[in-house]
Amino acid sequence: xxxxxxxxxxxxxxxxxxxxxxxxxxxxxxxxxxxxxxxxxxxxxxxxxxxxxxxxxxxxxxxxxxxxxxxxxxxxxxxxxxxxxxxxxxxxxxxxxxxxxxxxxxxxxxxxxxxxxxxxxxxxxxxxxxxxxxxxxxxxxxxxxxxxxxxxxxxxxxxxxxxxxxxxxxxxxxxxxxxxxxxxxxxxxxxxxxxxxxxxxxxxxxxxxxxxxxxxxxxxxxxxxxxxxxxxxxxxx
Numbered sequence: 001x002x003x004x005x006x007x008x009x010x011x012x013x014x015x016x017x018x019x020x021x022x023x024x025x026x027x028x029x030x031x032x033x034x035x036x037x038x039x040x041x042x043x044x045x046x047x048x049x050x051x052x053x054x055x056x057x058x059x060x061x062x063x064x065x066x067x068x069x070x071x072x073x074x075x076x077x078x079x080x081x082x083x084x085x086x087x088x089x090x091x092x093x094x095x096x097x098x099x100x101x102x103x104x105x106x107x108x109x110x111x112x113x114x115x116x117x118x119x120x121x122x123x124x125x126x127x128x129x130x131x132x133x134x135x136x137x138x139x140x141x142x143x144x145x146x147x148x149x150x151x152x153x154x155x156x157x158x159x160x161x162x163x164x165x166x167x168x169x170x171x172x173x174x175x176x177x178x179x180x181x182x183x184x185x186x187x188x189x190x191x192x193x194x195x196x197x198x199x200x201x202x203x204x205x206x207x208x209x210x211x212x213x214x215x216x217x218x219x220x221x222x223x224x225x226x227x228x229x230x231x232x233x234x235x236x237x
Contacts, residue, residue, distance in 0.1 A: 004222030006104035006130075006157045008148060008180070010166035011111065011119050013047065013188025015091040015207060018119070019167070020189070021081045022046045022074075026053070029073035033066055043189055047168030049110060049141015050074065075112070082115075085122035088187050090208025092125045097214055099128035101223055107132035108151035108164065110141055131155050143173040148180060163218055165210070172198035183218050185210065 013019035023043045030037045037057055045053040050071045054062070098105050105128055109116050116134045120126060131154035138146035152159060164175040167188025175182045176199050184195030184203040192203045201218050204210040214220050 002160055003226040004103065004163060004219065005161040006106060006155050006163075007098050007219060008106045008108040008151045008155075008162055008164045009095070010047075010164070010168075010171050011107055011109040011116075011123070013167040014088075014165060014171075014185055015095075015107075016085055016087050016119050016122050017187070018078075018081075018085065019043065019046050021085075022078060025074045025077040025081075028077050029070045030057075032073055033070055047142060047166075047170040047188070049135075049144075052141055052143070075115070079115070079118075082118040085118060087123045087125075088207050090206060090211045091123060092128075094207045094211045094214075095123075095125045095128040097211055098219065099130075103219075103223070104130045104155045104157060104162075106130060106151045106155045108147055109133055110135050110138055110147045112136075142168075143170045143177075145174045145177040148174055148178055152178075163222060167195075169194055169198040172200050181218060183210065 009015055012022065023039055023046055026042045027037065027039050035058065041057060045056045048056060054067055054070065095105055107129055109119065109132060111119055112135050116132065133147055133150045133154060137150035140146045148164065152162065159178040159180050162180055164171065164180050164182045165185065166172065166182055167185045168190055172182045172184065172195060181201045182199065184200035185206060186192060186195065186203060187206045195203050204213065210217055
């Protein structure tokens, strides 16, 4: 039986409360470029990389000459929220618990470097973080698994030694391509059913709830019971 050695954490919508801020930022970017895209549709795409999100919302046959301007406008609008960013309740303590349990903690973020610093400042948990990634570490964005491959490399761990904690179906799908089990959090706006249907091994309301359930969670069981190499922990009862 393999024992859990590390946990990879998504940041946006998982540890830091940004999903709806990204939604508004994209909505404004689309409006300024003359696209009328409903917020609910944008929200369902948050978690993808910007290139995949634009394919998803505007179609692959769109005028891609607008893509860079759309992305820059989103980034500019989103950056105005940086001073107000807040981590979810329990996020900092959850990372501390994982660190204190002897696990390697990796922030598997695809944010750009400056944005990543703003997210880490809001999280205020660098004492518990062993490594992190940014958009420069991946050639393709989620749901491609590139950023998770980079996170594994940064941690010096194999895909059979880690769990991933994320909030979006795109997180679950990206991790599944590497055989990494995902613990889902619904604080990013996806439902229990959506995350479980995508393949999450279990779902919690928030970082605080996962922390409260730590011993019985997939993380706690991975520490004490392990699971077959290449396999996933059993779902919670």
